[in-house]
Amino acid sequence: MRRNRKIVQIILTSVFLLTCISLTNTVFAQDGEALFKANCASCHKVDKDFAGPALKGWKDRVPPGDWIYNWVHNPAAMIAKDPFAKELFDKWKPTMMTSFASLKNEEIDAIMKYVDNYAPEAPKTAPGTATAVSTTGSEDNNSLLYGILTLILAVVALILLQVNSNLRKLTDQKEGIERSEPVPFYRNKAYIMLAVIVLFAVGGYFLVDGIIGLGRQTNYKPVQPIFYSHEVHAGVNQISCLYCHGGAQDSKQAGIPSVNVCMNCHVAINEYKGDLKLVREDGSAVDGTAEIKKLYAYAGWDATNKQYKPDTNGDGIPDGAKPIAWVKIHNLPDHVYFNHSQHVKVGKQNCQTCHGEIQKMAEVKQFSDLSMGWCINCHRETKVDFYNNKTGEGNKFYSIYEKFHNDIKNHKMDSVTVESIGGTECQKCHY
Amino acid sequence: MKRITYLMAGLLVAAIATVGCGSDRDPGRVYMPDMAYSRAYESYAQLDSNKFTTNPDKVGGKKIYYNAMPPAGTIKRGELFPYIIAHDTVGYRISAKVENPIAGMTKAGLQEAGRLYNINCAICHDAKGTGQGPVAAKVPGVANLTGDVYKLMTDGTMFYSITYGKNNMGSYASQLDRKQRWEVIKYIRSLQGVDVTMTSDSNTATATTNDSTVKK
Numbered sequence: 307m308r309r310n311r312k313i314v315q316i317i318l319t320s321v322f323l324l325t326c327i328s329l330t331n332t333v334f335a336q337d338g339e340a341l342f343k344a345n346c347a348s349c350h351k352v353d354k355d356f357a358g359p360a361l362k363g364w365k366d367r368v369p370p371g372d373w374i375y376n377w378v379h380n381p382a383a384m385i386a387k388d389p390f391a392k393e394l395f396d397k398w399k400p401t402m403m404t405s406f407a408s409l410k411n412e413e414i415d416a417i418m419k420y421v422d423n424y425a426p427e428a429p430k431t432a433p434g435t436a437t438a439v440s441t442t443g444s445e446d447n448n449s450l451l452y453g454i455l456t457l458i459l460a461v462v463a464l465i466l467l468q469v470n471s472n473l474r475k476l477t478d479q480k481e482g483i484e485r486s487e488p489v490p491f492y493r494n495k496a497y498i499m500l501a502v503i504v505l506f507a508v509g510g511y512f513l514v515d516g517i518i519g520l521g522r523q524t525n526y527k528p529v530q531p532i533f534y535s536h537e538v539h540a541g542v543n544q545i546s547c548l549y550c551h552g553g554a555q556d557s558k559q560a561g562i563p564s565v566n567v568c569m570n571c572h573v574a575i576n577e578y579k580g581d582l583k584l585v586r587e588d589g590s591a592v593d594g595t596a597e598i599k600k601l602y603a604y605a606g607w608d609a610t611n612k613q614y615k616p617d618t619n620g621d622g623i624p625d626g627a628k629p630i631a632w633v634k635i636h637n638l639p640d641h642v643y644f645n646h647s648q649h650v651k652v653g654k655q656n657c658q659t660c661h662g663e664i665q666k667m668a669e670v671k672q673f674s675d676l677s678m679g680w681c682i683n684c685h686r687e688t689k690v691d692f693y694n695n696k697t698g699e700g701n702k703f704y705s706i707y708e709k710f711h712n713d714i715k716n717h718k719m720d721s722v723t724v725e726s727i728g729g730t731e732c733q734k735c736h737y
Numbered sequence: 738m739k740r741i742t743y744l745m746a747g748l749l750v751a752a753i754a755t756v757g758c759g760s761d762r763d764p765g766r767v768y769m770p771d772m773a774y775s776r777a778y779e780s781y782a783q784l785d786s787n788k789f790t791t792n793p794d795k796v797g798g799k800k801i802y803y804n805a806m807p808p809a810g811t812i813k814r815g816e817l818f819p820y821i822i823a824h825d826t827v828g829y830r831i832s833a834k835v836e837n838p839i840a841g842m843t844k845a846g847l848q849e850a851g852r853l854y855n856i857n858c859a860i861c862h863d864a865k866g867t868g869q870g871p872v873a874a875k876v877p878g879v880a881n882l883t884g885d886v887y888k889l890m891t892d893g894t895m896f897y898s899i900t901y902g903k904n905n906m907g908s909y910a911s912q913l914d915r916k917q918r919w920e921v922i923k924y925i926r927s928l929q930g931v932d933v934t935m936t937s938d939s940n941t942a943t944a945t946t947n948d949s950t951v952k953k
Binding site for chain 2: 634
């Protein structure tokens with residue numbers, strides 16, 4: 307009996323231990339992917355070289371035994387004493403493996419197991435590539451149709467008038483009434499008057515329209531020195547507008563990024579492989595990689611050696627580097643003052659309010675006409691982030707507007723617009 | 738009669754002249770160039786209409802006026818003192834000893850630092866700091882800021898890396914001023930789960946000893 311109990315006890319403990327071991331094993335097997343993503347993925351890919359070598363097939367390359375553990379735990383020490391580690395370091399210089407002293411051997415096993423079992427995701431079939439073509443070209447032009455219709459009606463009217471006068475001539479002859487030769491229609495004062503009025507209206511309309519449009523540049527879309535697509539950067543890659551145009555929150559100018567801001571990413575990204583096709587207005591395709599090469603020329607970046615060209619002439623920038631002469635699109639006349647920070651930081655306006663859907667523009671064009679009427683209209687409609695005395699929310703600056711606070715309290719007004727705080731005063735923008 | 742015809746013809750010609758020559762690639766004309774183009778230097782203003790000089794080597798001769806760098810040896814009001822550690826391996830090593838001059842963050846200050854982080858850093862390092870932002874797959878070696886390596890990294894080393902860039906990361910000195918960089922580091926600490934020392938929301942709280950304009 308007692309022996310039996312002991313056997314049962316042994317069996318139970320062994321089962322318990324076994325489950326424990328297998329459980330921890332499964333935990334690590336599942337964690338392999340998570341561990342890989344958290345620790346390794348920033349520099350290593352399984353199937354191709356990245357900042358470090360591709361990990362697939364590591365077992366065949368790496369010395370057997372504890373090497374992999376020692377390498378992960380302390381690469382610097384390994385480079386000093388181990389020939390294979392030294393070779394690896396020399397190959398990938400100056401990038402060096404980060405040490406992960408806190409990773410346990412089991413965790414490294416789990417990661418390597420994930421690497422061994424890694425299967426690349428099936429390539430996604432791009433939907434909608436075939437359907438996106440057929441929209442252009444079949445645009446119905448209604449105005450042309452109306453024009454033709456008007457022309458036909460005019461011709462019919464002319465014929466009818468001619469018929470009418472001929473008929474009258476015939477009846478006159480029959481009844482023996484002598485009339486003087488009728489005035490031809492181009493000498494007829496009524497006709498001339500009509501033509502003059504029509505010409506005056508049409509010509510006047512286009513003249514006024516053209517004069518109003520003088521100095522306005524809606525849809526202005528200059529050719530830029532580099533085909534920089536906002537659609538790729540701000541749209542697909544979700545880079546914040548303020549990443550490049552940080553001046554918009556601090557100063558009058560939104561700022562055109564200097565080349566070093568481009569190079570923050572393009573040191574590493576040297577070719578364009580996106581799904582989005584880059585197309586110019588005339589339909590010709592743009593080679594994104596060639597455009598990045600242009601950027602390298604401006605920046606003085608040596609793409610093959612991955613470093614800036616030396617500065618031999620001592621002007622503080624790499625030889626051959628020069629600023630990119632982007633063409634300014636939004637040109638306000640000098641007699642208008644506009645400050646970006648006032649609108650972006652204080653007024654908390656979205657860039658798109660004035661610039662349109664920049665993140666969908668391959669080439670940027672001017673979206674608004676930037677006319678005074680357009681400014682004033684927005685100032686009349688936009689409510690300021692008025693300070694709320696009770697909750698403390700809103701822009702604290704507006705706490706000094708005592709009358710408005712009283713009016714809101716007495717329900718005389720429900721919100722404060724830019725106009726109420728002087729946003730339509732002349733000298734606000736003209737001085 | 739004739740007068741009206743001439744008037745009409747003139748009107749038509751004027752209309753065609755103002756409307757006809759507009760193309761999306763052309764900025765068009767302005768009423769009074771004197772009032773439209775600045776006589777004074779303006780950032781990015783093209784000096785087409787009023788050339789100050791025909792010598793292209795002079796500032797006025799260039800087509801576009803870029804803002805000049807601040808005079809050497811000057812500090813912007815409210816900005817921290819310049820970072821004197823050099824950009825080399827020795828500099829990297831000693832940068833670890835530089836302490837974060839920002840003692841504590843207000844709630845609003847941390848929020849602002851988070852906003853700056855999301856604009857400038859999250860594109861690669863992700864909004865949560867995991868190093869899996871929208872562009873991270875295209876740039877090799879994006880750091881997982883919540884990893885142990887970066888939890889142990891000192892503020893000073895982080896500041897060095899943000900200031901001068903490291904590996905594939907470029908310098909962010911032109912996008913974030915010194916104070917903002919230190920504050921963003923504080924925000925990164927909060928992403929790592931470190932308690933960032935908070936100070937009360939008073940105006941003097943963010944003033945630091947290293948601020949060049951602090952009265953002593």
